[in-house]
Amino acid sequence: MRKLTFLLLVVLPFAALFAQEGKFDRDIMAGVYADGGINIPVRLTTKYITEETSPWHVGDSWFTGIKVSGMVSDHYRLEFAACYSGHRTSFELSPPIYKEKKVYSETFEMLSIPVTLKRYLQNGYFISAGTIIDYAPVSKPEWLDLQTGIGLTLGAGREFSTKGITIDISPGVELHSVVPFTEDTYHQRLFVAGLKIGLSYNLTHTVISQEQGNQK
Numbered sequence: 001m002r003k004l005t006f007l008l009l010v011v012l013p014f015a016a017l018f019a020q021e022g023k024f025d026r027d028i029m030a031g032v033y034a035d036g037g038i039n040i041p042v043r044l045t046t047k048y049i050t051e052e053t054s055p056w057h058v059g060d061s062w063f064t065g066i067k068v069s070g071m072v073s074d075h076y077r078l079e080f081a082a083c084y085s086g087h088r089t090s091f092e093l094s095p096p097i098y099k100e101k102k103v104y105s106e107t108f109e110m111l112s113i114p115v116t117l118k119r120y121l122q123n124g125y126f127i128s129a130g131t132i133i134d135y136a137p138v139s140k141p142e143w144l145d146l147q148t149g150i151g152l153t154l155g156a157g158r159e160f161s162t163k164g165i166t167i168d169i170s171p172g173v174e175l176h177s178v179v180p181f182t183e184d185t186y187h188q189r190l191f192v193a194g195l196k197i198g199l200s201y202n203l204t205h206t207v208i209s210q211e212q213g214n215q216k
Contacts, residue, residue, distance in 0.1 A: 027071040029166060029200040035063035037194020039087055041144055043187050044178070057090035057103060061192045065112075067200070077118040079130075085110050087190065091143055108141045110134050110176075114153060124159040126170075134176050145188045149177035155196070164202040171195050 039061045065083025072078045090105040116130035132151045140146055155172025176190040 026204065027077075028068070028203045029070070030066075030068045030203055031166070031198055031200030032066050033064070033081070033083075033168075033196055033198035035061075035083075035085075035194050035196040037061050037192055039089065039190055039192045041089060041091075041188040042175075042191045044189055055092050057092065059087065059089040059105065061085060061087045061194060063112075063194075063196070065114075067198065069118075069200070075120045077120070077126075079114075079116045079118065081112075081114045081116070083112050083114065085112060087192075089141065089144055089190075104143075106141050106143065108136060108144075108147075110136045110147060116153060116155075124161070126157060126159065128155045128157070128170065128172070129153065132174060132176065143186075144190070145177065145180070145184050145186050146182050147177040147180075147190050148182050149180035151176040151178050151189075157196075161202075166198075166200045166202065168198045168200070169195070170198075 037060070039059045041056050063083050063085040065081050067079055067081035069077050069079035086107060086109050088105055088107045090103055093102050093104060112132050112134045114130060114132040116128050118126045118128045120126045130153045132153055134147050134149060134151060136146050136148050151174060153172060153174045155170045157168055157170025157172075159166050159168045161167075172194065174190075174192040174194075176192070178189060
């Protein structure tokens with residue numbers, strides 16, 4: 001029930017905004033992006049887990065993907081993406097459970113579908129928030145819960161546009177598997193902070209330019 005409630009709270013604002021404005025067919029952009037940053041597992045519960053490793057060390061993450069977006073109002077852009085990501089987490093095994101202190105690392109990959117709503121401010125600046133649906137199809141981490149589920153994203157940045165080409169730079173954070181699709185063992189969520197750089201082409205740039213020319 002909690003998962004359904006969370007999903008509704010996430011989806012309904014996007015649906016309501018899109019239904020109210022109905023302008024996704026204007027100013028459509030498609031492109032690619034890459035993201036790199038650091039990660040650390042966090043826990044959203046105070047439940048004691050005897051098998052949990054501690055402490056965790058900062059790891060690294062990378063993302064690459066494609067995206068398509070459209071304006072749904074004068075100030076809001078709705079973006080859909082698909083990406084592939086890799087994550088390396090580092091953790092410490094130490095006495096008294098283990099004979100000596102050692103730092104281990106493990107890697108895993110995920111396929112993700114981020115859905116992001118951008119709110120434009122002035123001079124190309126924007127803030128963004130959204131959801132991300134993650135699926136780990138192959139590699140399952142041994143000491144970290146499988147991060148398959150629904151997560152949250154938050155960011156801010158700026159766009160630079162010229163002749164239908166847009167470059168966007170956006171630092172942001174992600175919290176994965178807030179609502180997990182699989183059973184938890186350690187009740188961990190992967191927190192990622194990074195910098196995303198995107199390159200997009202405005203598919204309606206030619207049409208808009210022609211309309212502006214006809215109005216002169």
